[in-house]
Amino acid sequence: MGFYKTGATYTGKHGLSLKLNGFEPGINDLAEARAIVIHGADYVSENYIARNGRLGRSHGCPAVATGVHTQLINMIKNNTCLFVYYPDKEYFKESSILSNKQNAAFFSEQQTNVLNDL
Structure with missing residues (x-):
């Protein structure tokens, strides 16, 4: 991932x-x-x-x-x-890129959009 x-x-x-x-x-x-x-x-x-x-x-x-x-x-x-994406909460906690609050907010919104489209 x-x-x-x-x-x-x-x-x-x-x-x-x-x-x-x-x-x-x-x-x-x-x-x-x-x-x-x-x-x-x-x-x-x-x-x-x-x-x-x-x-x-x-x-x-x-x-x-x-x-x-x-x-x-x-x-x-x-x-x-x-x-490379998979909805793993541990990844979102451990990612140095996504742990940045601004980046995390953007990707959290994108994750929600992807999951809603499924």
Whole structure:
């Protein structure tokens, strides 16, 4: 979870992939060392869900459908700010970015908007 800066692309086990650098100490700052990257995956699809009853598991990587991963990765590579979200109250308490009162108020409002849209 949290804020990341996108890095360079490379071709690996899952084809075109995008390196991520975590901004938040103690939360995601080891993303690069742990090889947490954005990549395409065949287990992110309606067909996979129909066969298995759920999406597949990426072991921490933000995986996206193989039909869109190349375009998405090329759009956000090289220094885009990325926010990976999950409504975890502990994250909101521990985040050095969100613990700033002005930032926290903005993101709290955005979280409410997202949850209301679900």
